[in-house]
Amino acid sequence: MIVQLTVNGEDRHAEVAGWESLLWVLREDLGLTGTKGACEQGECGSCSVILDGEVVCSCLVMAADADGADVTTVEGLGTPEDLHPVQEAFVAEGAVQCGYCTPGLVVAAAHLLETNRRPEPDQIREALSGNLCRCTGYGAVLRAIEAAREAM
Amino acid sequence: MEYVRPKALGEALDALAAFDDPTPLAGGTDLMVEVNLSHRRPDVVVSLRALDELRRWDDTWIGAGVTFARLEGADDPALAQLARTVGSPQIRAAATLGGNLGTASPAGDSLPFLAAADAHVVLQSTAGERRLRWDEFFVGPKQTVRRPDELIVGVELPSRPERQAFAKVGVRQAMVISVVSCCVLRDPSGVTRVALGSVGPTVLRATGAEEVASQAVRLTDTDLEEFQRRVSAEVRPITDHRSTAEYRRHAAGVVARRALERCLR
Numbered sequence: 068m069i070v071q072l073t074v075n076g077e078d079r080h081a082e083v084a085g086w087e088s089l090l091w092v093l094r095e096d097l098g099l100t101g102t103k104g105a106c107e108q109g110e111c112g113s114c115s116v117i118l119d120g121e122v123v124c125s126c127l128v129m130a131a132d133a134d135g136a137d138v139t140t141v142e143g144l145g146t147p148e149d150l151h152p153v154q155e156a157f158v159a160e161g162a163v164q165c166g167y168c169t170p171g172l173v174v175a176a177a178h179l180l181e182t183n184r185r186p187e188p189d190q191i192r193e194a195l196s197g198n199l200c201r202c203t204g205y206g207a208v209l210r211a212i213e214a215a216r217e218a219m
Numbered sequence: 220m221e222y223v224r225p226k227a228l229g230e231a232l233d234a235l236a237a238f239d240d241p242t243p244l245a246g247g248t249d250l251m252v253e254v255n256l257s258h259r260r261p262d263v264v265v266s267l268r269a270l271d272e273l274r275r276w277d278d279t280w281i282g283a284g285v286t287f288a289r290l291e292g293a294d295d296p297a298l299a300q301l302a303r304t305v306g307s308p309q310i311r312a313a314a315t316l317g318g319n320l321g322t323a324s325p326a327g328d329s330l331p332f333l334a335a336a337d338a339h340v341v342l343q344s345t346a347g348e349r350r351l352r353w354d355e356f357f358v359g360p361k362q363t364v365r366r367p368d369e370l371i372v373g374v375e376l377p378s379r380p381e382r383q384a385f386a387k388v389g390v391r392q393a394m395v396i397s398v399v400s401c402c403v404l405r406d407p408s409g410v411t412r413v414a415l416g417s418v419g420p421t422v423l424r425a426t427g428a429e430e431v432a433s434q435a436v437r438l439t440d441t442d443l444e445e446f447q448r449r450v451s452a453e454v455r456p457i458t459d460h461r462s463t464a465e466y467r468r469h470a471a472g473v474v475a476r477r478a479l480e481r482c483l484r
Contacts, residue, residue, distance in 0.1 A: 085220035094433040107255040127251040196393035199308020
């Protein structure tokens with residue numbers, strides 16, 4: 068079937084054969100490789116995207132079931148010339164080690180700050196509880212999000 | 220794979236009746252794990268995404284399509300508490316109560332609350348409606364009496380006391396599948412109900428422990444010790460990759476007592 072999506076404000080479509088996840092379609096069919104895949108069980112959060120206003124694991128969304136949905140990926144948050152405040156703060160704080168979890172963290176953090184302008188530190192931690200960083204770089208990530216909160 | 224997205228409940232029931240072995244898809248957080256790991260290849264998927272009828276929620280009814288993100292705002296303290304322990308924000312945004320019931324994992328986080336509250340699961344099909352008490356619905360690990368043509372439409376909640384607590388033991392705070400979970404409900408006259416998850420083939424009630432806790436409005440330390448001992452004696456845990464039967468038996472008594480103590484405060 069053909070799946071129609073609005074991705075980062077643009078109309079996109081992809082042909083899906085069956086059980087492919089939204090993650091697969093974003094990366095393999097639409098070339099949006101900013102969204103990462105790792106566990107494919109919803110545990111790591113590296114595939115986080117905003118789907119119809121909610122942060123979800125795109126690996127757990129059947130692409131067919133996303134037909135008609137609005138999707139924002141990390142590519143839709145900012146551009147290299149015009150970074151999202153969260154991206155700017157991640158750069159400034161050095162909140163990146165290997166970088167694999169970074170797109171998912173940035174998407175989750177951007178969504179948090181769009182839905183709650185003044186999150187408390189525990190709310191920031193809770194919002195990131197579904198995003199695993201195995202380099203254990205959380206300290207700089209939390210500082211970056213607090214800095215982005217002040218900047219936004 | 221055939222994919223259908225009914226726009227109304229009646230259409231969904233027609234679809235479930237029309238296909239051989241259809242797979243209902245709600246939040247996808249259980250189904251897609253199995254699909255991604257190639258453990259499951261559904262031939263027909265009936266999406267529940269468009270069914271607003273399943274999202275109704277009031278004091279006596281929770282629609283199957285209500286997400287755990289919404290349940291975090293529940294008035295029932297135990298329901299709000301358990302909802303906050305489900306997966307991560309990403310999982311809670313998608314995962315539904317109906318999915319938790321349909322998957323019927325012994326570790327399903329909503330099940331101890333539903334069992335303690337004596338909830339009924341409501342199933343519909345083109346043949347009619349069935350209303351089953353929680354212990355009639357769950358028959359084994361990941362096994363329910365739901366027929367392939369039936370849809371879980373929601374749960375009916377009888378009135379329940381304000382004093383409630385949910386507690387869960389896992390290897391960390393977030394993104395964790397329970398090793399033991401427990402819900403205690405206690406009414407002003409002292410009548411207490413305690414249900415436990417992950418310590419048996421299905422969620423279970425510790426009725427002997429309930430008797431001990433229900434005998435008085437004020438419980439002594441001796442009563443609490445006996446309550447804890449009985450919970451540990453009544454659970455039926457196994458050893459698996461998440462924990463040992465011995466640890467689960469011990470932890471069940473400890474968390475049940477803590478949950479009861481929270482209800483007594």
